[in-house]
Structures are given as C-alpha cells and as structure tokens.
Amino acid sequence: MSYQALYRVWRPQAFEDVVGQEHVTRTLQHALLQQKISHAYLFSGPRGTGKTSAAKILAKTVNCENSPVSEPCNECASCRGITDGTIPDVIEIDAASNNGVEEIRDIRDKVKFAPSIVPYKVYIIDEVHMLSIGAFNALLKTLEEPPKHVIFILATTEPHKIPLTIISRCQRFDFKRITANDIVKRMGYIASQSGIDFDEKALSVIARAAEGGMRDALSLLDQAVSFSDEKVTVEDALAVTGSISQSYLNQLAEAIYQRDISNALQTLEKLIQQGKDPSRFIEDFILYFRDMLLYKTAPGLEEAIERVMLDEEFRQLSEVISPEQIYEFIDILNKTQQEMKLSNLARIYLEVALIKLCEVKAVQQAGGEDIKQLMRELEMLKQELNILKANGIPQLQEEKSASPKKTARISNKGYKAQTGKIQEILKDATKQDLNLIKSRWGDMLETLNSRQMRSQAALLNEAEPVAASSTSFVLKFKYEIHCKMAMENAKFLEAVSIILSEITGIRYHLVGVPEDQWNIIREDFIQNQKGEGSSEDTTEEDPLILEAKKLVGAELIEIEDN
CATH class of the missing domain: 1.10.8.60 (Helicase, Ruva Protein; domain 3)
Structure with missing residues (x-):
C-alpha cells in the first residue's frame, strides 16, 4: 500500500517530537550528554503516549555517530539504519507473542556477543508485563549484570504486573496522559x-x-x-x-434547569436514534457538569476544562446553576453509570436519571423561592420596627428594663410550650425511662441522617431529653426557633417517634420546650410538689434533700431507700 496512517508517518524521530513527556525526555537528554547511561530502563504509562517511540529514539541517540548528543541526527548511517530497522543490533521484541522461557533464554545466550555495527546492542521489549514467571526469572540475572555493550528498554502499560525484582533493576520512567x-x-x-x-x-x-x-x-x-x-x-x-454534540448537552442542561422533563426525554430520544452509545453519553454529561463546576469555582483555570467549549449558552447556564445543584447532578449521574454497567437496560436508567435530575432542580428552586419570601418578610419587619421606634419604643424599653422578669416571659410568646402535658410527664417520669432514651439518642440521630432527613436532624443538634415517662418524654431545645420549627413539623415528630419505637420497642410521644421555659416549668413543678406535701413521698420533706435540689437541681438527684 502506498498510503500510510498518520501516526506511522509522524512517529517521533527525536525527543523534541515526543509530546507531553518533558519530564522523561529532559532526563534522558541530560544522561546522554553526560554519558551516564543505565543498563536497563522501564518505560510505563498509558497506550499511545510515546513509550516505544522514546525507546527507539534513545537507541538511535546512544548509537549516533555524533554522540554524545542530546538528539539523534537522523542523518548518519546508524540513525537511518535504526529508523528503517536494517541494523540487527537494535532488537524489538513483542512480549505478547514471545513470552516463553525459550525466547528469553535465546536473548540470554546472544546478549554476550558484541554488536556488529553500532556501539551498543539495544533490546526493546514491548508489553513486557506479558512475560511468564519463568521468562522473568530467566531474564533476571542478565538484566542485573548485562555486558557493558547491552542496554535493555522495557515498555509496559501495566507495571503492577511486573515483579518487583525486575523493576528494582531498572531506571523507571512513568509516561503520563497527554493533555x-x-x-x-x-x-x-x-x-x-x-x-x-x-x-x-x-x-x-x-x-x-x-x-x-x-x-x-x-x-x-x-x-x-x-x-x-x-x-x-x-x-x-x-x-x-461517537461523542455528543455540546448543543445537545446544553439543551439537556437547560431542560433540567427549567424542570422540563418532556424536553429532556425528547432530547435523549434523538441521541439514541442517532446511535449514540449510552455509556459514552453519560460519561460526556458527567464531564460537562464537571467542567461547569470548574468554570464556576475557578474561572481562571480554562486549560483544566476537558469536555466543553466555552460558548455563550454554556456561560449563561453556568451563571444560573449553583454548585450545590451540580454536586447533586454529578452524584446522580455517577450512580447511574455504575448501575448501567450491571444491566442491559441502559436506556431506562438514563431516562430515570434525567427525571431525577429535573426533580433535584425543582427542589433547589423551591428552596430558593422560600428564601426570597423570607427576605421580603424580613424587610417588611425592619420597616415596621423603624415605625415603632419613631412612635415611642424608648418608653417601652424603659418599662422592660424596670421589670426584667416580665421581659423573659414576653420573649417566649413566639412559642408557648405545652405546660400541662409537660407537668403530666413529670408526674410519671422515672430515671430509668430517661436513661433508656438518652442511651439510644445517638442511634436515633444516625438513623435520621441515613434516611435523608439531615435538615430535620440538624434541629436536634442543640436538643436533649430531660424527662421521660413510659409513654412520653420532654425534649429541651437551646433555641426557641428550633423548638418551634420542630414541633410544627408533623412529619419530623412522626419520624422521631417511629425511629425510637424501632430502637427501644416503645412508642414515645415527644413534647418540646425551649430551655428558658423549661427552667420555669420545672421550678413551678417542684414548688407545687412541695406545696402538696404528699404523704406518699416523704423524702420531699427531708431538709437535706431539699438543700441538695437547690444546689444541683431536682433532675440530677436520685433518691434510694435503704
């Protein structure tokens, strides 16, 4: 054939032609100039990154008639002979098809003979990891102490399959993927x-x-x-x-942002009809959002962007899609990619993934609208507060400072605890019931988080059970707003009750109370218990016990009859 493939015509003939491997070529060039040539080299790295080409260039350079030089001249008889393969002293061996002990023994027998044409005999063993264990053992001693006129260059894409005894006898160069x-x-x-x-x-x-x-x-x-x-x-x-056009990826991203499930599925249908590979599609879509995330968070690193071209439509989408949403998108697509590897129903997984992506977008947008609404209400409250200040708030502040106890009571009107229920629980409360709930409280929080209720679980970060009976318990919140949010969330209350039931075997009813209100309710309950003077609980009359309760609080006192 007169035509040759481009990669054969343009195979590197000098170190400067080896693209993206400067860390390798510069080291080899310096060693050649200083005549510090090793007896064995190991070139490892992905396919098509220049390992075999660099090996042949090294063979030419070390045997060049003008040596020591950093580049082969490619004009002398030695360089031309090695390039066209007519010099028998440079031997290329494919270990994939010559991987037996006999082939390596043949090398071991011939290696002691001096080169016939050029100064160095060079053995280039490609895909060396394919050699058998016996072949590696046969090569071992020769590789360690070869004659001075012999150089071994081993090339491989899987260095982890090569025995460490071989690797330790070579200078190793790792070729990286080209950008x-x-x-x-x-x-x-x-x-x-x-x-x-x-x-x-x-x-x-x-x-x-x-x-x-x-x-x-x-x-x-x-x-x-x-x-x-x-x-x-x-x-x-x-x-x-077989790649996906960026216009299609932009259309899909726009449909997801607009929560347009129909448009997203129609775009996917077009791609499938064009014969696009589902695995390639989902890989491209992950890289698309990865590049979008990099563009948003580090716009100066445009050279790190792998998949997308920075057109106007992509820039506009990057402005409106938040990093949090991109995290969710990549997570969903990655899980879908893993599931597709184990199934023949790739299309169904893709359709489900697109629907999930649209739903994630809807949730994020709803949250954004809620925040905007809260900001508007906050602005209105600020305006009302300014009006009140202008119409006599100073007098109100003086009244408040004159009666600090009333101030504490008024500040709690945002959420009023269920005092009656709490007192009923306190009447039946026991230390054993409280200890049971406290001992399993951490398990309950972990279960909430595992069931994708992290926002609800966050309400309990500053909360703790303080009293419990056989059917109910009191949960004290450090902040009133957290207590209000928790007690007004029926789904949250039901979840806590169900999880505690699963863990302890008892269905508890939760009653929340802010910390400052709890202190007041507890003191009132203790005073009422004193006033009743119940004959059933004679320990209440003991002055030592009363004094201990004043010092450390009633909930920390446990009374035992001897």
Whole structure:
C-alpha cells in the first residue's frame, strides 16, 4: 500500500517530537550528554503516549555517530539504519507473542556477543508485563549484570504486573496522559504539514475522545479526514468519535434547569436514534457538569476544562446553576453509570436519571423561592420596627428594663410550650425511662441522617431529653426557633417517634420546650410538689434533700431507700 496512517508517518524521530513527556525526555537528554547511561530502563504509562517511540529514539541517540548528543541526527548511517530497522543490533521484541522461557533464554545466550555495527546492542521489549514467571526469572540475572555493550528498554502499560525484582533493576520512567491542549497543538501541526483543511474545534473534539493518547488521536484524525468531504468539521469529528454534540448537552442542561422533563426525554430520544452509545453519553454529561463546576469555582483555570467549549449558552447556564445543584447532578449521574454497567437496560436508567435530575432542580428552586419570601418578610419587619421606634419604643424599653422578669416571659410568646402535658410527664417520669432514651439518642440521630432527613436532624443538634415517662418524654431545645420549627413539623415528630419505637420497642410521644421555659416549668413543678406535701413521698420533706435540689437541681438527684 502506498498510503500510510498518520501516526506511522509522524512517529517521533527525536525527543523534541515526543509530546507531553518533558519530564522523561529532559532526563534522558541530560544522561546522554553526560554519558551516564543505565543498563536497563522501564518505560510505563498509558497506550499511545510515546513509550516505544522514546525507546527507539534513545537507541538511535546512544548509537549516533555524533554522540554524545542530546538528539539523534537522523542523518548518519546508524540513525537511518535504526529508523528503517536494517541494523540487527537494535532488537524489538513483542512480549505478547514471545513470552516463553525459550525466547528469553535465546536473548540470554546472544546478549554476550558484541554488536556488529553500532556501539551498543539495544533490546526493546514491548508489553513486557506479558512475560511468564519463568521468562522473568530467566531474564533476571542478565538484566542485573548485562555486558557493558547491552542496554535493555522495557515498555509496559501495566507495571503492577511486573515483579518487583525486575523493576528494582531498572531506571523507571512513568509516561503520563497527554493533555488535550498538547494533542490539539500536535494535530494542528501535522494537519497543516499534511495539507489537511480542518476546523479548530474539530481537533478539540478528537483530542478529548483520544483520552490522552497521541496515537489514538491521530488514528481518529485519519478517520475524520476519510469521513469528511473537503474540510474536517465538528460534525465529522463527533460522528467519528461517537461523542455528543455540546448543543445537545446544553439543551439537556437547560431542560433540567427549567424542570422540563418532556424536553429532556425528547432530547435523549434523538441521541439514541442517532446511535449514540449510552455509556459514552453519560460519561460526556458527567464531564460537562464537571467542567461547569470548574468554570464556576475557578474561572481562571480554562486549560483544566476537558469536555466543553466555552460558548455563550454554556456561560449563561453556568451563571444560573449553583454548585450545590451540580454536586447533586454529578452524584446522580455517577450512580447511574455504575448501575448501567450491571444491566442491559441502559436506556431506562438514563431516562430515570434525567427525571431525577429535573426533580433535584425543582427542589433547589423551591428552596430558593422560600428564601426570597423570607427576605421580603424580613424587610417588611425592619420597616415596621423603624415605625415603632419613631412612635415611642424608648418608653417601652424603659418599662422592660424596670421589670426584667416580665421581659423573659414576653420573649417566649413566639412559642408557648405545652405546660400541662409537660407537668403530666413529670408526674410519671422515672430515671430509668430517661436513661433508656438518652442511651439510644445517638442511634436515633444516625438513623435520621441515613434516611435523608439531615435538615430535620440538624434541629436536634442543640436538643436533649430531660424527662421521660413510659409513654412520653420532654425534649429541651437551646433555641426557641428550633423548638418551634420542630414541633410544627408533623412529619419530623412522626419520624422521631417511629425511629425510637424501632430502637427501644416503645412508642414515645415527644413534647418540646425551649430551655428558658423549661427552667420555669420545672421550678413551678417542684414548688407545687412541695406545696402538696404528699404523704406518699416523704423524702420531699427531708431538709437535706431539699438543700441538695437547690444546689444541683431536682433532675440530677436520685433518691434510694435503704
């Protein structure tokens, strides 16, 4: 065939052509100039990142007639012979198909012979992790102490499969995934040199689909050139890579923001009819929201954005969608992606995920409207307070300062505790019932959180049970507003009662009370008990017990009859 694939034509022939691996090429160049060449190297990293190319460049550079140099000249007989594979002293071995003990023993027997043409005999063993255990053992001693004229270069995509005894005998270089920007630059150069007309955005689509591999990117570019008419467009790149057009992703994000489930499902139907892979779609959508989150939180890091192009529609959506919502979106999509791996019903999972995303948006928007309403009411209260101050509030403040006890009573009118019920509970309260609830209180809070009731559980952060009977208990709140919110939430009260019933086996009725009101109700109850002078409880008359109650409080006193 006269035609050669782009990745073969443009295979790097010098270290400067190896894209995105400066940490490797610079180290090797310095070692070559200083003639500090190791006897064994291990190149590891993802596919298509330049491992084998760097190995051949190293073989050429160390055998170049102009050495020591940092780059091969690619003009001398040695460089040209190694490039076209006519020099037998540079041996490339595919360990995937030559992974037995016999092949390695053959290398071990021939390695002691001096090179015939160039100064160094170089063995490049690709996919070295495919060697058998016996082959690794056969290679071990030779790799540790080879003749001075031999260099081993091992290349692998899975270094964890190589025995540590082999790794410890090599200089290891880890090749990393090439960034999308570096891939776009290299593809642009190659396309320009090859006379290919292209759209810059099309190269970006191909670079993202390549997932950090330069060889994959050039193979996709080859396909896009064959698919296109005269110019490689974004549509051509999307068709070849199977990626989702950003316009579709923008439409879906807009539908989710508008809570338009119908539009979201229709857009998904169009993508499926176009033959888009559901797994690829959900991966693109996760990256879309990931890039949106980065753009919102760190707009200066545009080079970190992997999937999206910063068009006007994307910028507008980024302004109205909050980071909290994006966290929820990514979480739902990630869970859906995991579930899809275990099922053949990918489409159903996608449809359910889109509906969930729209529902999350609705909840977030409802919360926003509530906050706006509260802000409006707060502003109205401020205006009313200013009017009252202008019409005699100072006199009211003087009256309040003259009677501080009344002030405390008036401030509690926001929520009035159920005094009668609390006193009934106190009459039947026992230490054992209170200890039972307190001992399981932490379990109850954990259960509330696990059932997605975190906001309700937050109300109980500053609350504690202070009295309990066999059927009811009193819950003291540090803040009156928390008590009011809790006691007016029937769903919350029912949940606490059910969870305590599951944990303790007893269905309790909860009665809430703010801390300052609790102190008053408790003191009134103690005084009433004193006034009654019940003959049934003679310990109330004991002056020592009365004095102890004054000092530490009645709830901390436990009386035992001897």
